[in-house]
Amino acid sequence: MEVALILFIVAVIFVTQSIKVVPQQHAWVVERLGKYTGTLMPGLNFLIPFVDKVAYKHLLKEVPLDIPSQVCITRDNTQLQVDGILYFQVTDAMRASYGSSNYIMAISQLAQTSLRSVIGKLELDKTFEERDVINAQVVQAIDEAALNWGVKVLRYEIKDLTPPKEILHAMQQQITAEREKRALIAASEGRRQEQINIATGEREAFIARSEGEKQAAINNAQGEAAAILAVAEANAQAIERVAAAIRQPGGEQAVQLKVAEKAVEAYSRVAADATTTLIVPSNMTEVAALVGSAMKMVQGQKASAT
Secondary structure: HHHHHHHHHHHHHHHHHHHEEEEEEEEEEEOOOEEEEEEEEOOOEEEOOOOOEEEEEEEOOEEEEEEEEEEEEEOOOOOOEEEEEEEEEOHHHHHHHOOOOOOOHHHHHHHHHHEEEEEOOOHHHHHHHHHHHHHHHHHHHHHHHHHHHOOOEEEEEEEEOOOHHHHHHHHHHHHHHHHHHHHHHHHHHHHHHHHHHHHHHHHHHHHHHHHHHHHHHHHHHHHHHHHHHHHHHHHHHHHHHHHHHHHHHOOHHHHHHHHHHHHHHHHHHHHHHOOOOOOOOOHHHHHHHHHHHHHHHHHHHHHHHO
C-alpha cells in the first residue's frame, strides 16, 4: 500500500513536471541542464522531467512603463521637470531572458538619458511646441538599443512638462501681454472697419443722391422740352388755321377788321395810362394806311405760301 502511494506521488510529480500549458500571449523559456533549449508557445507543451525547466516567463502584450519624473535642462539653461510614460512589447523571449539582466530597468534608464539629451537640444518654448518631435526622438534612441534585449519600443508620451514657478509667472505675464495686444489690435481693426463702412455708406448715399438729382434734371428738361414742343405745335396749328381762314371768302375783310380792332385796343390802353402822353395822328387816314400795310403783309405771306 505504501509502495503504491509512493508510485502515485511520483507519477503526479512526473506529470506536473512534464506537461506545461502556456497561456495566450505568453512565452516561456526552457533550459535543459542549465542551457537554453527552446521557447514554449501558447498551448499544451511537454518537457523532460527533472531535465528541462521553465527558466523565464514573459508577457507578450503591450506593457505601459511609467518613467520616473526627472529634471532636464533646456538649451537656454532652464530647468524643466519632465514626466513621461513608455509603451513596449517583448518580441523575442530568448533575448529578453539573456540579453539583459533587467530589461525593464534598462529601458527606463535609457528613456531618461535619451529624454535629457533631446530636451538639452531645444529651447524652453520649443519643448512645449514640439512634443511629438521629442517623443519620436526618444523612441528612436531607445528602440535601437532595445533590439538586443528582445524588446520593441512602441511609443513614448510626455505626460507633463513643469517649469519653475518663476518661469511660469513670466510665461503667464507674457501670455497676458499677448492677449492684451491682440485685444487692442482687434479693437483698432474694428474701428477701422467701422470707419470704412461709414465712408462706404456715405459714398454710396452721395452717388445715389447725385443719380437722383441727375434723373430729376433729365426729367425736368424732358418735361420742359415736351412743353415747348406742345406750345410750338399749338402755335403752328393756330397759324395754319388762321392761314386757312384767310384763304376763305371774306377772310381778308375779317383780318382788316381784326387789325383795326387791335389798333383801337392799343390806342385805348395807351390813353388809359395817365403817365403816358398820347399823340393822335392828325389824319385818321394814317390808321387806314397802317391797316392797309398789315393787309399787304398778310397777302404777301399768302402768296409765298401758295
